Amino acid sequence: MTFMARHGLALVAGVAALIGHSLAAAPHPRKTATFADHPERGDVPGWVMITLMSAVLVAALLAVAGPALEAMFNQAMDTVGK
Secondary structure, X not given: OOHHHHHHHHHHHHHHHHHHXXXXXXXXXXXXXXXXXXOOOOOHHHHHHXXXXXXXXXXXXXXXXXXXXXXXXXXXXXXXXX
């Protein structure tokens, strides 16, 4: 397994562990009405999940296409070096 594939799989495993840990955690009790109840507060869990899913997708693609990308990069560096 290449260097990039090993680290891509490790990243996927780490993110999966973080997601599993955060889902297992007990929810925090909601505070009384404060600035947090503002209607434009945003959907923090939604964008966090999208960010994590994007990171997992990139890591998975890197794990699958890593050797081809590495070979393409090395070939380009060899061409420039001449």
